[in-house]
Amino acid sequence: MNKLLICLLIIHVQTSSAQTITTKLSSAIRQFEADDQVRHGIISLYVADAQTGKTVYEHNAHIGLAAASTQKLFTSAASFELLGSAYRYKTVLGYDGHIEHGILNGNLHLNGYGDPTLGSWRWGDTKEEVVLEKIMTALQKNNIKKISGDVLVNEGAFSIQPIPGGWIWDDIGNYYGAGCWAINWHENQYDLHLQAGKKEGDTTDIVKITPQGTTVHDLINHITTGKKGSGDNAYIYLSPYARDGFTQGTIPLGSQPYVISGAVPNAPMLFCYKLEKALNKQEISFNGRFKLFSRAMADNDSWPEMQKTIITLLSPSIDSINYWFLRKSINLYGEALIKTLAYEKTGRGTTEKGVELVRNFWSERGIDKGAINILDGSGLSPQNRVTAHAEVKVLQYARTRPWFNAFYNAMPEYNGMKMKSGSIGGARAFAGYHTAKDGKQYVFSIIVNNYEGSAGEIVKKMYRVLDLLK
Incomplete structure (x- = not known):
């Protein structure tokens, strides 16, 4: 009998606690909606119990809104699953023809497959001078001192269109609106x-x-x-x-x-410039010129196949790339991942196909496609629409996967909570995890669209709502 009473008491306490937080969230949202900053806006909030998956509170949680960079969660988790946390991009240096007496009687080839870290300053192994030195060392080891043909740079693994549909003119020329090619630098x-x-x-x-x-x-x-x-x-x-x-x-x-x-308006051309400078410094001459695959195809020029590999440059692994993707919200990484999903699954890296694959992936895991109406992999397009409920479903799914620790550790911390932030014109969002003082674990997403006035002030008001989970 005593055991039964204790169990009933525990259930009562847990139910009362859940009702209390639900009531508090409901009151906070009503107060938030009465604020002048969102008089013509919309607030969406979904909170779930991390352990049971049960809904703690929801408000407009199934309405698609612009979630900005919190949308990166869909791309990140799908990439972990479909590519694998150990996946590495490759960039391949090779040639056609034959090498004799220090002369490559043929063409030097470099084939890119979308590595967004090539020439990046974020890892020691990807820095410009390190990458170029690896290439020069590989040429020396193969006794290539002169190239009789051309330097053929193949960026055909990805589409010629570097920018996703829906990106706005104010963003495209700036660093956070950088396009994505099969050769990035x-x-x-x-x-x-x-x-x-x-x-x-x-x-x-x-x-x-x-x-x-x-x-x-x-x-x-x-x-x-x-x-x-x-x-x-x-x-x-x-x-x-x-x-x-x-x-x-x-x-x-x-x-x-x-x-x-x-x-950079043309990343493959920037890479060609850097490679040519490195060849000249190393006194490796070539009789031909630099050629890009996309231009050759447009001009109906022939393109010989690479016959022999000299060196394959590997990127950091996906779990390492994902750290910077989520922690520093690097849009380029998201667009590279989206195109890479398409390339690996279909042989052609396009944003449209990559987006389709991501939507299908989450649809197969119980999220309606209508809850993930996206045009890119980073959330930069203001035409993207996702729901708070869908974001929480992704976060809950991630908790069950073997790569969760890498995913979780990549999440930034704001307001004392592990969560991804999102910000574009008129939209702010946060989605993540939090453990309350009483040990209760929550998964949440809050999105505000069409607010007026200061972004800083709207964030403070969003924090006040999320503070109830502490």
């Missing part, structure tokens, strides 16, 4: 060094563009000097494959050059 990012004027409102001067070889020919600079401490409010407008563009906005008043980052 330096995270397809360059730095624009600007000198502010002597007072607010003055024009600014472009000091330099680094690194060299970005193919950016001319930027008409309309960036002016803002208030001291006003931060980066400057934008670069330059489309993929273009050489000329313009800038607008402001940078803060200051005596030192101020750096903003842009998206």
